[in-house]
Amino acid sequence: xxxxxxxxxxxxxxxxxxxxxxxxxxxxxxxxxxxxxxxxxxxxxxxxxxxxxxxxxxxxxxxxxxxxxxxx
Amino acid sequence: xxxxxxxxxxxxxxxxxxxxxxxxxxxxxxxxxxxxxxxxxxxxxxxxxxxxxxxxxxxxxxxxxxxxxxxx
Amino acid sequence: xxxxxxxxxxxxxxxxxxxxxxxxxxxxxxxxxxxxxxxxxxxxxxxxxxxxxxxxxxxxxxxxxxxxxxxx
Amino acid sequence: xxxxxxxxxxxxxxxxxxxxxxxxxxxxxxxxxxxxxxxxxxxxxxxxxxxxxxxxxxxxxxxxxxxxxxxx
Amino acid sequence: xxxxxxxxxxxxxxxxxxxxxxxxxxxxxxxxxxxxxxxxxxxxxxxxxxxxxxxxxxxxxxxxxxxxxxxx
Amino acid sequence: xxxxxxxxxxxxxxxxxxxxxxxxxxxxxxxxxxxxxxxxxxxxxxxxxxxxxxxxxxxxxxxxxxxxxxxx
Numbered sequence: 001x002x003x004x005x006x007x008x009x010x011x012x013x014x015x016x017x018x019x020x021x022x023x024x025x026x027x028x029x030x031x032x033x034x035x036x037x038x039x040x041x042x043x044x045x046x047x048x049x050x051x052x053x054x055x056x057x058x059x060x061x062x063x064x065x066x067x068x069x070x071x072x
Numbered sequence: 073x074x075x076x077x078x079x080x081x082x083x084x085x086x087x088x089x090x091x092x093x094x095x096x097x098x099x100x101x102x103x104x105x106x107x108x109x110x111x112x113x114x115x116x117x118x119x120x121x122x123x124x125x126x127x128x129x130x131x132x133x134x135x136x137x138x139x140x141x142x143x144x
Numbered sequence: 145x146x147x148x149x150x151x152x153x154x155x156x157x158x159x160x161x162x163x164x165x166x167x168x169x170x171x172x173x174x175x176x177x178x179x180x181x182x183x184x185x186x187x188x189x190x191x192x193x194x195x196x197x198x199x200x201x202x203x204x205x206x207x208x209x210x211x212x213x214x215x216x
Numbered sequence: 217x218x219x220x221x222x223x224x225x226x227x228x229x230x231x232x233x234x235x236x237x238x239x240x241x242x243x244x245x246x247x248x249x250x251x252x253x254x255x256x257x258x259x260x261x262x263x264x265x266x267x268x269x270x271x272x273x274x275x276x277x278x279x280x281x282x283x284x285x286x287x288x
Numbered sequence: 289x290x291x292x293x294x295x296x297x298x299x300x301x302x303x304x305x306x307x308x309x310x311x312x313x314x315x316x317x318x319x320x321x322x323x324x325x326x327x328x329x330x331x332x333x334x335x336x337x338x339x340x341x342x343x344x345x346x347x348x349x350x351x352x353x354x355x356x357x358x359x360x
Numbered sequence: 361x362x363x364x365x366x367x368x369x370x371x372x373x374x375x376x377x378x379x380x381x382x383x384x385x386x387x388x389x390x391x392x393x394x395x396x397x398x399x400x401x402x403x404x405x406x407x408x409x410x411x412x413x414x415x416x417x418x419x420x421x422x423x424x425x426x427x428x429x430x431x432x
Contacts, residue, residue, distance in 0.1 A: 001339065001346075002296040003147070003184075004312075007258065008320070009289060014121045016319060018129050023315035024292075025127030031308045032296070036126040040147075040184075042079060043122040049230045050259040051289070054252040055241030057234050058289075073153060073195065073202075075363070075400075076168075080146040080176070086265045090273050092175040096148075097271030099167035103160060104152070108270040112363075112400075114223060115266040123145070130145075151402060158337045162345050169343030180342040186295060187338040193374045194403040198396040199385030201378050217369060217411065217418075219291070219328075220384075224362040224392070236391040240364075243383035247376060248368070256291075256328075267361065274361075302409045306417050313415030324414040330367060331410040 002028050003040040009058070010045035017043055074100050075112040081130070082117035089115055146172050147184040153202070154189035161187055218244050219256040225274070226261035233259055290316050291328040297346070298333035305331055362388050363400040369418070370405035377403055 004024055012020075021041040028039045049059035076096055084092075093113045100111045121131035148168055156164075165185045172183045193203035220240055228236075237257045244255045265275035292312055300308075309329045316327045337347035364384055372380075381401045388399045409419035 001341075002294055003186075005293040005295075007291045007293075012320070014129070014131065017121060018124075018132065020315065020319040021124035021129055022127040023319055024312055025124065027308065027311035027315055031304060031311055032300070039126065041124040041127075042118055042147075045122070046258055049233065050261070052234075052237035052241065052257040053289075054255065055238040055257075057230070057237055059230065060234065073197075075151045075402075077149040077151075078146055079148075084176070086273070086275065088175060089265060090268075090276065092171065093268035093273055094271040095171035095175055096168055097268065099164065099171055103164040103167055104156070111270065113268040113271075114262055114363075117266070125145075158345070158347065161337060162340075162348065165340035165345055166343040169340065183342065185340040185343075186334055189338070190402055193377060194405070196378075196381035196385065196401040198399065199382040199401075201374070201381055203374065204378065217413075219330075219367045221365040221367075222362055223365075228392070232391060236387065239387035239391055240384055243380065243387055247380045247383055248372070258291075269361075302417070302419065305409060306412075306420065309412035309417055310415040313412065327414065329412040329415075330406055333410070 001038045002032060002034055003042070004028075005042050005044060007044045007046050009051070010047050012045075073110045074104060074106055075114070076100075077114050077116060079116045079118050081123070082119050084117075145182045146176060146178055147186070148172075149186050149188060151188045151190050153195070154191050156189075217254045218248060218250055219258070220244075221258050221260060223260045223262050225267070226263050228261075289326045290320060290322055291330070292316075293330050293332060295332045295334050297339070298335050300333075361398045362392060362394055363402070364388075365402050365404060367404045367406050369411070370407050372405075 006020070006024070021043075024041050025036055025039045028034050029036050047059070049057050051058050078092070078096070093115075096113050097108055097111045100106050101108050119131070121129050123130050150164070150168070165187075168185050169180055169183045172178050173180050191203070193201050195202050222236070222240070237259075240257050241252055241255045244250050245252050263275070265273050267274050294308070294312070309331075312329050313324055313327045316322050317324050335347070337345050339346050366380070366384070381403075384401050385396055385399045388394050389396050407419070409417050411418050
């Protein structure tokens with residue numbers, strides 16, 4: 001019955017979320033012994049202008065180099 | 073002072089949310105004895121490609137038959 | 145598939161939470177047409193010293209008169 | 217390591233969120249002694265038709281007078 | 289920068305949470321390409337009397353058979 | 361109407377939370393123009409064995425030097 005809420009920067013394509021949901025669920029099944037159907041994963045996209053670290057919004061920082069899986 | 077965060081699939085029309093907010097608030101008033109004005113209800117729409125059960129996004133499943141109150 | 149997170153002041157006995165879970169689930173079934181088994185309700189007890197309104201913790205306020213269902 | 221999730225009505229311009237993120241972070245640094253870089257602030261915009269108080273959605277209420285910092 | 293909030297039934301020993309945190313972080317690193325240090329995992333224990341499915345608290349159901357990793 | 365959920369390591373005394381609630385509320389009043397009574401602050405204590413960064417629980421790390429406001 002674990003439920004995972006995943007906050008991540010907006011822009012990941014659905015195929016990446018699908019793969020991540022599967023990997024996170026596999027981790028819960030392997031470590032907790034939960035039945036897969038009992039695992040819920042909910043994604044919450046967060047825009048860079050809605051997340052601050054150290055008091056500075058990420059939209060105000062220089063962009064990071066592209067990551068694998070990021071929307072091109 | 074109860075606060076309810078309600079995650080539900082996106083697509084419900086405002087009239088349905090209005091009715092649900094009223095029904096949830098009524099339940100808190102009836103069971104907890106809270107004054108109605110102390111009850112907060114916040115809806116969070118979740119897209120089908122942002123919710124997975126059993127490691128599979130709901131956008132990758134066959135659609136369920138239509139429900140009463142669902143957006144047509 | 146609606147999931148409700150309910151924050152409420154700590155101290156409600158399990159019987160009251162059981163009744164509230166049932167009433168909230170009934171509301172989702174009636175208004176959204178969700179199958180009951182798809183409705184999740186999760187309670188989060190919040191101590192009065194962990195909740196502030198207007199910048200003042202509820203533990204620093206005069207207690208409210210007792211409510212029906214409150215722990216005696 | 218404090219993380220703040222801030223739910224607020226949608227419509228605040230990024231400059232206001234930037235200022236609020238800075239002020240909230242400063243408060244954590246001043247009161248908790250946290251290093252600024254350890255403070256995370258995440259904003260969650262909530263539409264007026266997704267927030268109810270007393271069982272009534274804010275979209276169904278008369279609008280409040282404009283506030284400083286609100287989107288014009 | 290993904291942050292995972294994991295709600296699970298109370299009773300898992302710290303060693304299981306440590307292993308799960310590692311596995312979930314590995315999944316984010318592998319799928320999203322996030323640097324490991326940017327991944328936050330926060331566990332929220334939920335008592336069986338604080339979680340209802342289908343309107344029935346899990347504390348009112350027959351216990352499930354023991355799972356690997358569950359507190360003995 | 362902003363609501364702030366503040367996750368922080370367990371162990372802060374109520375006086376520190378009281379001061380932080382006041383400072384966060386003041387920030388919302390000053391920046392957003394919200395009436396103070398419309399600002400809600402909810403604290404969520406997180407144990408060091410329930411929070412991982414980089415896949416490692418904070419309970420498995422060397423303790424940080426004491427901070428001002430930390431429980432002695």
